[in-house]
Amino acid sequence: MSARVRTALRAVWRSIREWSGDAAYETYLARPGEGPRLSREAFYLDSLRRRYRGPSRCC
């Protein structure tokens, strides 16, 4: 497999992970932040609580 194909596949995989929310915790940890960081479990629960407070799915 050529390097270009590998790079493209990696980019697609990264996009799928970002789109689905699978990579959300890593994105959160990569941000410069103040104070203690949330654990993976706490972050997951917090993100769900935020997401479903407002209209998130349409008709």
Added chain:
Amino acid sequence: MNRLLSRLAWVVVALAGAGGLGAIALSRGEPVNGVFFVVAAGGTYLVAYRFYSAFIAARVLALDATRATPAERLDDGRDFVPTNRWVVLGHHFAAIAGPGPLVGPTLAAQFGYLPGTLWLVAGAVFGGCVQDFVILFFSLRRDGRSLGQIARDEVGRRAGLLAMVSVLAIMVILLAVVALVVVNALKHSPWGAFTLTLTIPIALLMGVYMRYLRPGRVLEASAIGLALLMFAVVAGQWVAQSPAWAPVFTLGGPALALAVIAYGFAASALPVWLLLAPRDYLSAFIKVGVVLALAAGILLVRPEVRMPALTRFVDGSGPVFAGAIFPFCFITIACGAISGFHALIASGTTPKLLMRESDARLVGYGSMLMESFVGVMAMVAACALEPGVFFAINSPAGIVGATADQAAATISGWGFPLEAATMERLATSVGEETLWNRTGGAPSLAVGMAHIFSGTIGGERLLGIWYHFAIMFEALFILTVLDAGTRVGRFMVQELAGRYLPAIARTGSWTSTLVTSGVIVGAWGYFLYQGVLDPLGGINSLWPLFGIANQILASVALVVATTILIKMGRTRYLWVTLVPMAWLVTVTLTGAGQKLFHENPRIGFLSQARALEARIAEGGVPEAKLAETRHVIFNNRLNAGVTAFFALLVVLLLAEAAFEWYRILTGRRTATLSETPYVRTRWAEGES
């Protein structure tokens, strides 16, 4: 040279789109290939995106790529997260695409394929995409504020309150009507009911996996869930063929309605990680996968569209729902052309994710074009059925007759030849007891999709599997809308009632959660139950009510957008939002007026109530049916009240906004925008 080639390419795309539109518009008396629909829509969308959205971006809104977005300025890695624009496009599309663009076009196919297809394409290009784009942009310039907050800040406090009340009212009708679609799809279908029942333990399992075993591992859990879902579709066939289990899952409308109401209550009250979130993940994957598969299927199978361009029902006598082509075609196809609900999403999570202001064009305008395309594909799938079969599935028994022979004779009499044996064979081949009177749009769409999918993989042998896969797909994301909508409705009730009863506002309190969940579920549950008992099939009264409500919310969004454009001094370009707004207000007020006062009892709620009262007075209603008939009379009056309320909302908001426009345009009031101040993006400076 490149410029010349680019221009030539756009001329080819434009000609292809125009040729496709010409082919479907001018064809009469013989089937049209579904590929023409894809070419017509695709060509038009590409030209609209390239030129019209670019015009709006550059001239009307003047997007500024150097201006930092809320995601950049307020980046906290949680609410505000700068995200790649293609990922945001996927997020936004998954959020806005629900059952509406599938069910609406299917129902509107009773007018023929042409009116609905033209409205899907033109409505999206000039209405829906514009609304989504401008609201996303305005929210982006206001730290991602919601439509209600923007209405309050830019139009006035009363406008903000009106927007919030209309959202809550619309939510109730929306949830009732989508729940009715599920109930009608699963009625007397042990295969479908079992498959959908299994999705609940599958979601619970995924919930526990993502909460305790592998926190936040969405892809792993979704892969497990999808595999189990496929097993559930296949296992449904075993249940349907089992003499012991089939009766357990063979449920009538009222029983299914009660089950869905109980489910909605549980989903609203249970922790979000347990049921709602995992179901949402599953539904998003299935939704995107099926939309792509349907597009590929249409191109591979190239189905012939057998429905005529226009049917005799353009006069308003249609069996699927009553009402003439104007305004009901434009109300029935809500989400595939323009949906007010999108304005809530465009002023919700999406503006908090965009990295650049210029990305609003792709995400706002582009994702609505994709949704419109889903609507066109649904139209092709529904119209690929023999018209007689389409009307047999979508017409209530009260219109076509209670027995198979009566119904076949009625439908053949309309000019759509049909034999009772054809329906029997079709039902057997998809593994159903019957396909007569399966109103709501979902079953006929599932039959159409199953034909397209089985034409690609498996042939007739797998028709039953594909049909139930399609039913599972539709029901799965309808239930996701039901879960998420009930929960949001509960929060809104808590917020509104909490102003007077502070104890209700405590979202962490179990008492408050249970009471407010009961209020919101009770409200949509009531409309659902009346739809199930409605002798005309429920969809006839509830779907237009939903369409009117949704388009009224779109009018609210466009009124707000027009106000902001006036304040921005872009009066020269006001037509961009003013024309679709004027069209929607005309359509919704005409629709509301007809649903209230039309003399045909199938159209006007009040005339139906009067007709039933007269029948009782004449002694034409048997003693055993008296209570039920009185109930139907009450429901008609209730629906009339709800319709009048929606119409009043839009008139009040329009009056409030028109007064504000007058004061600004005559210089009686200074135009003050509530935009956040300009901050230069660091990405424009090449810092990252």
